[in-house]
Amino acid sequence: MTVVKLRKTLRQIGRLLAVHSMLDLMLMTRSTAEFWIWAITDTIMNAAAVAGMVMLATRFHGIGGWSQPQIIFMLGFGAFSKGMVNLLFGYNVSAISRRIGRGQLDHTLIQPQPLWMAFLTEGFNPAFGLPTLVPGGALLVWSLAHMQFHSGPAWWLRFVGYMFCSIAMVIAFQWLWGSTAFYAPRAAEEINSATSELMEDLKTFPLSGRSPAVRDMLLTAVPAGFVAWAPCAALLGVPGGLHPMLAPAASAIFCGLALLAFHRGLAYYQISGSQRYSDFGHRR
C-alpha cells in the first residue's frame, strides 16, 4: 500500500468514525427520558456484572492465590475490555450473527467500502459506549491504588497491548460462532447472545490452581481465560500464570480462525444468498 493510499484510507476511517459518532450522539439525545432510563439500567447491569466477584474477593481476602486488589484489577480489566467492545463494535458488529441471520449483510455489501472498513467503523458508538468504561475504569484505579505497584510507561504499553488482545479475543470468539448464521440463519441468529453471555460469565474466573481440565477448556474451547485472567496474571506478575506471549498468540490464532470462518461463510452466502430478511434492529 502506498503512502498516499494509506493516508487516504486513514482519513476515510477518521471520517467514518466521526460520522458514526454523530449518529450515535443524535440517537442518544433523541429523548431525555430514554437517555436517563438507559443510563440507569446500564449502570445497574455493569455494576451487577462485577458485584458477585467483588463481594467474594473482599469476603475471602482474595481468590486462588490472587490478593483482593489483584482480583479487583482482573474484574476491572474484564469490565473495561467489555466496555471497549461495546464502544467500538456496537450496532451488531460484535453480535454479527444477528446481521447475518436477519439477512442484513446485504446492506453492508452494497456500500462501496471494504467489509473490514465497514465493520471497523460502523459499530463505533462513543455516546452509548463511553459510560460502559466507567465501572471497569473505576475498579482498575482502585485496585492499582491498593497494590503498591509501580506502573511505568512500559507497563502501560503492555496494558494497552493486552487490552487490545482481550478485545480481539472477544470479537474473534463472537465471529467464530456468529459465522454459523451463514448456514442456519434462523437457528443461529441469536447465537452471539449466548456466546457473549458465556464469555462474560467465565472471563473473570480465576484459573490459577484450577484442575488442568478446567483450565485447558477455558483456554481452548471457550478461551475466556485469555480475556482477563491470562493478561492480568502477566501484567501483575502473579505466579501460576501463562507465558506472557501466549495471550497475544492465542488472540492472533482465534482472529485467524474467525476470519477464515467468516470468509467461508461469506463465500457460501454469495452462492446461496439469504432466504430470510428481517429489518429488526437494523440501524435502530
Added chain:
Amino acid sequence: MTMQSTEMVLELTNVTMRFRQRQRGTDLGSILRGLVSPVFKTVTALDGLSLRVARGEVVAYAGANGAGKSTTIKLCTGLIRPETGTVSALGLDPSRDRVKYVGRIGVVFGQRSELWFDQPVSASFNWKRVVWDIPDDRYKAMEGLVRELLGLDSFYNTTARELSLGQRMRADLGLALLHEPELLFLDEPTLGLDALAKKQMLNIIKHLNEQNNITAIVTSHDMSELEQLAGRIVLMHQGRMAFDGDFDMLRREFSDWRYLVIDTPGAAPVLNMADYIASDGSRHSYRFNTAEITVAELLARASAQQQINDVETHRPDIDEVIAGIYEKWSVGSPADQHVATKQTETVHPSL
C-alpha cells in the same frame, strides 16, 4: 428511453442459479429420517438467462412470483454469484469488483430501507456522503436536486421511523441517487404506495432517465406502472426469459383480444362473435378475439342492425394481458411450450 446508446451497461450471459429446498414430511418417521438423511429439491431460479441492457434504457423486469426477478437483481448488485455463466455490469464483475462497482450503481429495495431508522433523513444523507466519499460540490448539487425533485424538504429533518411509506420511499430513492449512479436497480419501488405517491415516483425516475441518461432496471407487479416507465419489458417465467420487447409487441404476441365500443342511437346490437360487456347510454362495449373475427366483420354485422355514429377499438390494458399470460402458464397451455419448464430433481446431501 432517451439517448440510448449501443454501449452495454449490463450483460448476463447464460446465467444459471439453482437453490436447494429441503423437503420434509410431517410424520415422526420422516422427521427423524430428515435429521440423518435430509432430502432436498433443487429449484432452478435462473435457467441459462442471457440479457443485455444498453446505456439509457429503462427496462421493466417482470414475472410472476418465483420467476427469478429478485435473484437477477441480487446477481446484478453483486450480492450473489452465478453458479454458471457470467455477469458483467459497467465493465466490471459485480461480485469480484464489489467495492468499485457498487459505488457506481444505485439500489432501492421496496421492502428494505437504507435509511437510519431513528435518525432524521438528513443524517442518512450525510452518512451516505461520507461512506460513498462524495465530493462536497457534487453532494450539494445532488442533495439540492433530489430534495427538490422528490419534495423532501417538508420531512428532511424528520426521523425516518415517523415518515409515511410514500415519504420513506421517496427518501430512499433520494438516498440511492445522491452519488449519481449510472445504473439503477429498483426492486418493487412503488410497493404499498398510494396513487399519487406512485405517480410522483414514476415521474422522478422518468425525469432522471431523460435528464441524466440513467439506466434503470425496474421490477414490479404493477404492469400499468411499468408500461408508463419503461420502453422495454423483459418477462421472466420459471427462470427463463419468456419475452423481451416493447409493450405493444407483448400485447400482439400474447393477446388476440380487443375491445370494441360503438355508439348507436338505439339498443346494443347483438354480435354473436363478440362478448357484450356493458352499455353506457348510447355507447356499447364488446370484447372479441381477433383470431376469430375482424373489426370490419363485426362492424358490418352491427351496421346491419343499427346506424353507427362512432366507433372505438382498443387493446386490453397490460395488467389484463399479463394476468392472461400467467394464467396460461399456470395451467400449462400451449403458450407454455415456448418457455422453459422448471427443472427439479431430488438430491441428497452428498451431492
